[in-house]
Amino acid sequence: MEQREKTERELQAEEQVRQAYARLKRVKREEKQKLRKAQDHHKYMLGGAVVKYFPEAYSFTKLEMNRIIACAFSLDDVKNMIAKVISDRSKEAQEEEHES
Numbered sequence: 001m002e003q004r005e006k007t008e009r010e011l012q013a014e015e016q017v018r019q020a021y022a023r024l025k026r027v028k029r030e031e032k033q034k035l036r037k038a039q040d041h042h043k044y045m046l047g048g049a050v051v052k053y054f055p056e057a058y059s060f061t062k063l064e065m066n067r068i069i070a071c072a073f074s075l076d077d078v079k080n081m082i083a084k085v086i087s088d089r090s091k092e093a094q095e096e097e098h099e100s
Contacts, residue, residue, distance in 0.1 A: 050057050072078055
């Protein structure tokens, strides 16, 4: 088979494709970084709340903490508070929609 040289237009198109892939890769990396930053912030916030109300948490292993948290979240008072917070959040979101 005969090898033909690429035209200037083909070379420009290939370069545009390479640049587009590089932009896509950069955007995906930036989005992953934003997500990680938000997740890390949330972890720190949760950790701070746990330490505030349960300073002894540092002395427990992961397994022990899992047992304690599982027990706490099985209590009706805790389940009711979670439901109330979710309900309040929904009400606040509805009120914000009506104000907009």
